[in-house]
Amino acid sequence: MASYWSRYPLLGEQLDGVRALIERKLHIRNKSIEQAVVALNSAGGKYLRPAFFFLFEAFGDAARLDKEQLVTAAASLEVLHLATLVHDDVIDDSPLRRGQVTVQSRFGKDVAVYTGDLLFTIFFELLLESMPGSPYMNVNAKTMKKILLGELDQMSAYYRQDQTVRAYLRAAAGKTAALFKLASREGAYFGGADPETIRLAGHIGFYIGMAFQMIDDLLDYTEDSEMLNKPVLEDIGQGIYNLPLICALQKNPVAFRPYLDKKQAMTAADVQVVVALMKKESGLEEARQLATRFTQKAVAAIQQLPAHPSKAILLEITERLLKRSC
Amino acid sequence: MASYWSRYPLLGEQLDGVRALIERKLHIRNKSIEQAVVALNSAGGKYLRPAFFFLFEAFGDAARLDKEQLVTAAASLEVLHLATLVHDDVIDDSPLRRGQVTVQSRFGKDVAVYTGDLLFTIFFELLLESMPGSPYMNVNAKTMKKILLGELDQMSAYYRQDQTVRAYLRAAAGKTAALFKLASREGAYFGGADPETIRLAGHIGFYIGMAFQMIDDLLDYTEDSEMLNKPVLEDIGQGIYNLPLICALQKNPVAFRPYLDKKQAMTAADVQVVVALMKKESGLEEARQLATRFTQKAVAAIQQLPAHPSKAILLEITERLLKRSC
8 A cells, every 4th residue: 555655645644544444443352353454454455445545535624624533434434344254255256465465365254254254343433433424424425335236236247148338337336436525525625625525526536436446347358367356257256247248238138148158167268259359349349438428537537626735636536546457 | 023022012112222223234245145135034023132131221220321222222232142143053054043034045154154244243232322331342342252153063063973962052152142142131231230130130031041942942852843933843853962962862872872973974763863862861841841940040130120111021932942842
């Protein structure tokens, strides 16, 4: 994490504060689980959500702020993210996450389910510590619900060859963009920014979150699994079709059918054929175009923000996220 | 549910209100999951936690209360309970719960994980609707944490033949008694009861919750799986040793070792031997004694409550829970 933010020392310092707070919160009597979650927390996560929180928080009146309250609110965002990661790993059966053995492959699915639940309660605690009685408690509850409905949307699309880009966008809006939106809005709000900046922050966070999810999908195809630290491509056999494949499927469903119809029985060779077909039908280009469109929306909205050093940082980060390779 | 509370028409009516509210809250865009959760909600659950809420709420000043707020708070308790049930079923791999196919066996573990998470968010929503800014938000967060730490305690004891009754009590205090305690205290608090009654309510809820968990453990041995609607005894092969077995193990660990050491490889015959040994070492009697001790504590505390019709109902219910066969 430190290296990712090395160009922005103030932000790096704020995020170190967030990480230290989360580590304190993760102290529980079951030491082996504590160890696994602490490892996940400190292993390579970029702390993007707290970072957006602080970048937008900066648009407000810094003098009047309670720093500890801000760190606590920022930490709540990352803990909510960690909770969903732990449960995602249960579902994907992932052996690795951020180069670390996942909670579920180390301790079993059972422990991972409760560990994720425990992280949800720590999220809840951090909210109560940072914003008791605030209307943002409700915004947080609604966001958590959107995330889970997004995950359930994605699941109900498993193996569906007729799924649309529109349905994909709806699921991505929930499972990824909702939390970036919350982080950005909440930062602007607790920073004391004006209502127009808060509104813009929400839009920017949303667009960045959408682009982020699309790039994630593209990286499944363009990078090898070692760089991504997670098994790629096997998603297809598990019925999880991501954006490039959905784009290609919409154009030529008949070509894919003989392979995708095999579902779990797809061989590695079948998957390779599907990937080749996806490329032939310009799935990657279309997905990248869509990601670029959302990035452009984010950039346009960032440019509407009031003059502030955070503005340049936001533009740099947005560009870097679009070009990232992991 | 209706029949369980038929002797207490006012309470039955209040619980019907809770059930209707929960059903409304369960409307989500994924209809098949909605259906599964609605089925779980309406299938045979006794709504014990909301019932205790209302029984203690009655000790306050009924005239000044917002009925809808009370129903919402009572519903939050049941939804938290439902969330933990759905995740428990993932972990136990249970095919049935309350005679209904579980979410996980109908839709897979994946969906069940997110469905449980979604129920946690509905719990959170209900709290925000019923008690925004109240100190009971914190009490709820702490209780949720206790429940999960209790579940994790239980898991870290899997296959441990040296586990103590004390460790069992700690896990039971978290995973079961904490929520009964919350329901009772919260009812008294929002009913506007005096501080001493609120304190007593917490104690009573806790004792009843402990006794309830112990009886649950006893029922695993004394009833057949058809009556219990869940597979029993197989827990032993999965390393989950419940109270009667723990009591017996403490007395004569050597006798059990050759069988329990086989862990997952235990045959049905091995399990039968273990059960016979447990009975020989008076495991059932000791567990029942412990359950009786906690019930007596509950009864003694109930008797300290101010005079009120709820007092007699609490005594009846406590007795009925101890004698229950399912």
